[in-house]
Amino acid sequence: MFTGIVEETGTVKEVKRSRNSMQLSIYCNTVLTDTAKGDSIAVNGVCLTVAYFTDSYFVADVMPETYFATALSELTLGNEVNLERAIAANGRFGGHFVTGHVDGTGKITAKRQSANALYMDIQIEQNLLRFVMNKGSITVDGTSLTVFDVKDDRFTISLIPVTQKDSVIARKQMGSKVNVECDILVKYMEQLLFKKNQYHSGDGLTIDKLASSGFLI
Known part of the structure; x- marks a missing residue:
């Protein structure tokens, strides 16, 4: 981890x-x-x-x-x-839970400087984009980052000066390929609540199921 x-x-x-x-x-x-x-x-x-x-x-x-x-x-x-x-059991957890099991790759499609921040747009496939949310966590080339925007087929990250200096992402050019790992907590949530599998034959969490359980009025 x-x-x-x-x-x-x-x-x-x-x-x-x-x-x-x-x-x-x-x-x-x-x-x-x-x-x-x-x-x-x-x-x-x-x-x-x-x-x-x-x-x-x-x-x-x-x-x-x-x-x-x-x-x-x-x-x-x-x-x-x-x-x-790998993080030691007594270490500081300064980023978020990262497994090192990359979900896929993305492509840098835009770079723009704003004050002390470097914004980058990264294009990814739709099957990964469903795990990406605004203000959520994502890992790009091993760096824990916050998502600042999500569009049709891409998300936006912002690099602070220390990240620009101490990681390789800022030095990559437009069109470069990067490794992307989505938030493991979001992936587990989808698996447990929504996805059918060999151990669960139901339809997962649906509006009808929420309503019948008294969660919706």
């Missing part, structure tokens, strides 16, 4: 690709402080397992599911990436 508070930006040292997977080596400092083999580190919001590390970089494997579902497949030598270690 992560918080979406980026600890540092690392630099891609090496990329070893196969047809549908890859291995990443990433230069970094802070996240290596207490790292052990098998630890989880979020790389641009994607939870990866440390396979090997030295005092200046770590190595992680990207399996086919992650390769095709995230923007990690587009990383090349020298790219900067957001890094965060």
Whole structure:
């Protein structure tokens, strides 16, 4: 589990690709402080397992599911990436609940500066947009952010100066692909209340069910 508070930006040292997977080596400092083999580190919001590390970089494997579902497949030598270690049980929870299991990718479609804030529009698919709400939480490339607007096929985020400086998002150009993880609490709520599954054959929460239970007048 992560918080979406980026600890540092690392630099891609090496990329070893196969047809549908890859291995990443990433230069970094802070996240290596207490790292052990098998630890989880979020790389641009994607939870990866440390396979090997030295005092200046770590190595992680990207399996086919992650390769095709995230923007990690587009990383090349020298790219900067957001890094965060899994949250300790006694750590501060400064962002929101982030699993590191990316829901999909988005595309930056607009960037505009307003005073000290950098606003960005990110286009995503409709099956993800239903989990996005105004003033709700969302994770973009591993950074916990607040949604400031939701439109037909996109949402708007705003980066404060410290986020512009300490994460990679502000330095990405229009058209760039980003990893998006929607709020896990919203996803669980939909699953429990509205979605049919093998364990629940009913229609979920409906207006008729609310009315029959006395919640509507």
